[in-house]
Amino acid sequence: MSAGTTFQPDMAHSSEVRPSADFDGAKSAVAAFSKTRSATQALCAPLQIEDYGVQPMPDASPPKWHLAHTTWFFETFLLKTFSKGYSAFHPAFEHLFNSYYNGVGEPFPRSRRGHLSRPTVDEVTAYRQHVDAEVCALLDLAEQGDCWAEISRILLLGLHHEQQHLELLLTDIKYNLRHNPLHPAYVSGSHGAGSGEKEVAGLNPSEQIQHKPLGFDAFRPGLVEIGANSGFCFDNELPRHSVFVRSFALADRVITNREFLAFMDDGGYRRPDLWLSEAWANRQPEDQHRPLYWRMHDDDWYEYRLEGGLSKLDLDAPVVHVSGYEAAAFAAWSDARLPTEFEWEVAARDQVICGNFVEEGVFHPRPLGPDNKQLFGDVWEWTSSSYGPYPGYRPLPGVLGEYNGKFMSSQWVLRGGSCATPRDHIRSSYRNFFYPKDAWQFSGIRLAKDL
Amino acid sequence: MSAGTTFQPDMAHSSEVRPSADFDGAKSAVAAFSKTRSATQALCAPLQIEDYGVQPMPDASPPKWHLAHTTWFFETFLLKTFSKGYSAFHPAFEHLFNSYYNGVGEPFPRSRRGHLSRPTVDEVTAYRQHVDAEVCALLDLAEQGDCWAEISRILLLGLHHEQQHLELLLTDIKYNLRHNPLHPAYVSGSHGAGSGEKEVAGLNPSEQIQHKPLGFDAFRPGLVEIGANSGFCFDNELPRHSVFVRSFALADRVITNREFLAFMDDGGYRRPDLWLSEAWANRQPEDQHRPLYWRMHDDDWYEYRLEGGLSKLDLDAPVVHVSGYEAAAFAAWSDARLPTEFEWEVAARDQVICGNFVEEGVFHPRPLGPDNKQLFGDVWEWTSSSYGPYPGYRPLPGVLGEYNGKFMSSQWVLRGGSCATPRDHIRSSYRNFFYPKDAWQFSGIRLAKDL
Amino acid sequence: MSAGTTFQPDMAHSSEVRPSADFDGAKSAVAAFSKTRSATQALCAPLQIEDYGVQPMPDASPPKWHLAHTTWFFETFLLKTFSKGYSAFHPAFEHLFNSYYNGVGEPFPRSRRGHLSRPTVDEVTAYRQHVDAEVCALLDLAEQGDCWAEISRILLLGLHHEQQHLELLLTDIKYNLRHNPLHPAYVSGSHGAGSGEKEVAGLNPSEQIQHKPLGFDAFRPGLVEIGANSGFCFDNELPRHSVFVRSFALADRVITNREFLAFMDDGGYRRPDLWLSEAWANRQPEDQHRPLYWRMHDDDWYEYRLEGGLSKLDLDAPVVHVSGYEAAAFAAWSDARLPTEFEWEVAARDQVICGNFVEEGVFHPRPLGPDNKQLFGDVWEWTSSSYGPYPGYRPLPGVLGEYNGKFMSSQWVLRGGSCATPRDHIRSSYRNFFYPKDAWQFSGIRLAKDL
């Protein structure tokens, strides 16, 4: 949508869609299941056994835990419910790998996940294989049964759940490797420190791009329909409902490292007027006045990347791993603001979903390319919207009702997916949410303005 | 507005009103100033010197501090700016009594306000008298000057600011007295422990009222105008803007102690499915599974009141001093929800502002009377809305921009005023805000439902 | 004792003395009681009502609390036990003013003493007067009774207890006034900031003194008797027992501000090799690398004093308000060490008890005078001895057994009394004890060396 375009308020009746399966049958279900499960496993290939267990901060769970928890999800909600005679792979796993479902029992404390040297990686792998085989067997058997709709609905939820953890797996691995003083790379790559000089020379195409000034697309006011309207979605994207959106302008790309450096150089971290009160009261010591993965070395800025490890900062790449507080302060400094999640959705809903996703294997946001507004992929975009229920929101029935609803306080919505998100996981109605202090996700900044 | 009434969407252009003075001139300004300043002082009459200084928790500032800080506000924003040759009453007070205006300098740490035995109450009283005289003198002089509009605008803001602190003064005094094992009353009254028996007998009128079951008024969907449209308002009530509100039902009174007891008796505090994740993770020990000021004694529930001290719980009075988390859990248990702030405003905007305010001198919510929905006064009503900026929001210019905007994260909106609010301080567009964990304000519960 | 003197090991049998009364009868008991009680009260004369209630850190109890607690001691251990028909002055005071005697009941939490605006100062004064009258009446009645010995024993303990709180009253008042940004003086005096210039000029006598270099007295090795041997003492000074003390040298005066400044100027706070591991791990930020009550102002060092408030640092006065960690680091820097409590006692046991005590009304250590080694008064002297039981130690019977014994872990012994100690409270066997991190007592440094 280019500047000046009018959007037409969508007054269609808000149908109360719910997550629904679209599997043709067991065969396609098994195929989807196998593909997603393999994708998770494939991302662990570069790890050492030792990397599977560490938890350098409470939020960054060990890879081993992600592998086991996603398996626990299928075991708990599919096998234990629908698979006759199924007995748990291990009696303690119900407790150990429950993330936060109080309805299933008291979960093992999150902050202590990294204290568990057992089960070993081999045992967790065996757990995955066992559950995978049992799920495939269940799907084959259930195809003709009464529960097929319910089973395929939960299967689909489980696959999207696994995709969420696939991204967390990457962000948690990154946090761990970066905070190790050896800062090992996850995978080697063209951006590695070793190839620093060459790489900067090779940046010529993006050097040109950098001169593209930040533009804004204008949107006229109107009543719009917000929320999912077809296909799978999480309960928090429903119901589709009407929102009146005033005229606004949205930046035509995300903010770059070059722009964020200008904020820093202008003393942005030292000006209380730019910061929310909570952020200022809890501000970090001065040596952490920078995005989470940046480091100064010999008067040059470096950034840790999964691919290649510590690398010279690419000034034209999107700034990433900034907190919501940093995003809001940058926006205030820019005499702009963050968009609401509704504004973002209005701008994104007619866009083709393409961009730099996890399938690219780059694991880092890329400088702006031609014909792209970076709405999808690259970086999650902080919005100014507090994460809350849509009008008429109903959580899923039963224990799965704990999936989303109970987190609807104190967090902010992020939109658009990142370079660590599977391409088929994202959509324009997708609502991600983190605390505004969080920065270890691939989170970046898009500006908005009133018109 | 009775059940089934349709409201007409108000499509009028949202005029960007700003706080503006309506003083006829210096005389009326001085009168308004004197009235508000005296009201604050009058509420301190029952205090002992010792009561002025304590701060039993970081949020509950000492009365002495409130008295000085409201004075500091006039000194800083009126006298130092507009009063020629004015020199500070005391050079250290700029630092000591700055609440949170970083633009004025580094404020004295909030959590240490109770550590200041000096200045004494007498010295603070002298500070008030000095500033009062200077402000009156300034008003007289300025009436014909160029700055009159600006001065009267800031004066008006200062008076509403003082009214906010008048309410905080009462809630902070209550917190202090209640948490003293001697639980002294603030003022003696008919609800005092001494008159317990009689009082319960005297409740007959409300005994009848209690049988009035909770009803719901229905509201049809539509696009409505939200925000202030005339008279004084804070910047956070602006701009007036359009919001699409779905059909909903709103309870025709607030929740009573009797109803909250039923929630407790049904194990409401022990069911994780009713609570937000943050609330459950930080839940209190079991002996605090009750509203903040309740106490069990000889198998009877008592409640601490400013008037009369510890008193037998009046089952028909509104439940008060519940946190937002408790309000949301109660709503979930009731198979209902909290209203959004927009729904509340829709229901309240055409109501006459009457109710149990601080001028009644009861300092406690009262059982429902006839012809009343308790929308104003009695208790602040938790909404489900996160406190955020309205679309197009602009903070006040300069240091006063820190008044509201920087607190727009992690808090929830409350509406309607309480028994500790001055009657002329409240309006249907008024947005109060506290953290959902907070319970020391006069906060209660009104339910809403989807239709 | 001059350098080179031999001391004779005292091999006398260690008689197991216990605190014992030496009152001639009721008349002398009442006189002693009245004198001590009045002394406490007299120290409060300069206070404002507001000063009685604050508690700026958990260890610094409010003056009001000290006044009530010492009264509680007599009420609990004398009146409730021996006074027939005595009923408590107020039923809640047993809980409110119990310091740490679990045998009496759960004490009110120490850290919240400053949250109690009630009882008021007037009510506490009435409490004191009531108990004083009752105690005097009891003494008159009991003189001829069977319990006289027990009563006078407890009375004596209560008076020494009150003297301990008299000193704490002063140190806690000092902490409060100093940490108030207005830094009011407790009493005006010749050292006040206002008289700064003159005072420095007036220092000539001590300027001469400063040139007296630090000397050391030598002591030969031997078996010595340690502990109290006559008169009143606390249980922790008993039993008198033999300790073999190696040859050592003890400094002939305490360390001055001038000497401590040299340590600071030499980077003493930045050298980990000088500090105990606990101290280094918990070291303060750089702007607190100085004794607790020092402040730099316009490139000059100032020190807060009870008398006169913030005053220019007197370089020849003893350094005071240093923690045990600071004392030990200074000693390490000096290529010396702190004395053991036994070495200190060996040096002090034959000295006349004279010095700068609370009766002087100076409330601050003074530069060294002639014919004085500053062993008594001026500053408490940190020793290297952990506070523990003497061999054969037995706590007092009953609840009073909680007086001393249960604190015998993690603290260090200090010796000699200070400028805030009553002269007749101290003796060479007296053992004071604080955590090595504590600095708000009048604590200073004396060096020792091996020979």
Add this chain to the structure above:
Amino acid sequence: MSAGTTFQPDMAHSSEVRPSADFDGAKSAVAAFSKTRSATQALCAPLQIEDYGVQPMPDASPPKWHLAHTTWFFETFLLKTFSKGYSAFHPAFEHLFNSYYNGVGEPFPRSRRGHLSRPTVDEVTAYRQHVDAEVCALLDLAEQGDCWAEISRILLLGLHHEQQHLELLLTDIKYNLRHNPLHPAYVSGSHGAGSGEKEVAGLNPSEQIQHKPLGFDAFRPGLVEIGANSGFCFDNELPRHSVFVRSFALADRVITNREFLAFMDDGGYRRPDLWLSEAWANRQPEDQHRPLYWRMHDDDWYEYRLEGGLSKLDLDAPVVHVSGYEAAAFAAWSDARLPTEFEWEVAARDQVICGNFVEEGVFHPRPLGPDNKQLFGDVWEWTSSSYGPYPGYRPLPGVLGEYNGKFMSSQWVLRGGSCATPRDHIRSSYRNFFYPKDAWQFSGIRLAKDL
């Protein structure tokens, strides 16, 4: 030493022995080095790769860290100092594996040792092999050189250092495995849960032993020599010096689980009069009122052991993993006390050093056998002595001075070694030290009494 024996005060001159090597030459040095290094490695054989990295509490370092740190010690203090041309195995290891030697540089934070997934176990093994080879080469070369005495002195210290970490390795592995809800055994054994029934039947021999009542050996008073007098020792065992010890009685064995259960059954954990003030103030919740590794299951007490995992509690085995606070409370309940470290040394100095050490491969204290007082091995015995410097103590010169001295505050001395101590590591003058709150070492209780 049987009851009633007189010991002869040892008045011999206290020779200032220092750690000294007794190697015949390079060959015996290499042999000792290889033996100790292999012993450490052998204890890791039962571990999974995942077990090497976890740190379930700040004090329990990961096994990988112990393996690397002991290597770092030789690399830093031997190779970097004496091996010409030696370059560090990895530049970051100096920082990563420095425990607390500030003289070498800022150590990596202790509490984050478990956050390091790299270097891997294979890399640490390579580090060990590299340093081992280099040390052996150095020893061969240095045998005839000028530095041989210094090198062999440091080598010997390094070997004793490695033995200390060998014990910590076991206690840290135990802590980890026990706090894993799967509670895996370290090695399988006869005490395992699987063999529970049989084992209890098999306890008959010790059932008889249990009837041996606790006896006390009496010791007459006198001046004794305390501290090391020949062979290797740590600096904290010096200088040998005279201490006057009063008559006392020492229990003839350590306390059993049966006896500790009696304390618990008598409400020992709920009686404040038995506990030090610090311990009571920080007491654990009621479900942790038991030794650290005990668990109640189906009304039976179980205990976690390295050998066999969770096992039925052997009532006749020594109680182990109690804190100093628990030991002192038990002693108070027994109307006894803990011995001083001097009393313990007096009783132990003429005993043959035999007992249940790590070489037994049992890794758990055993019931009392015949002809044994359990002074050595089985459990470390808490003393009442605060850990402090002996009179005349001098730390080692240079950075190694940080080895012991800087920890001499707030800790208590333990004596005698445990079932996790190498037999040739212990001696009667050996002083171990931990905070009185610590319970994860193999620490037990021996009583003493005054005579």
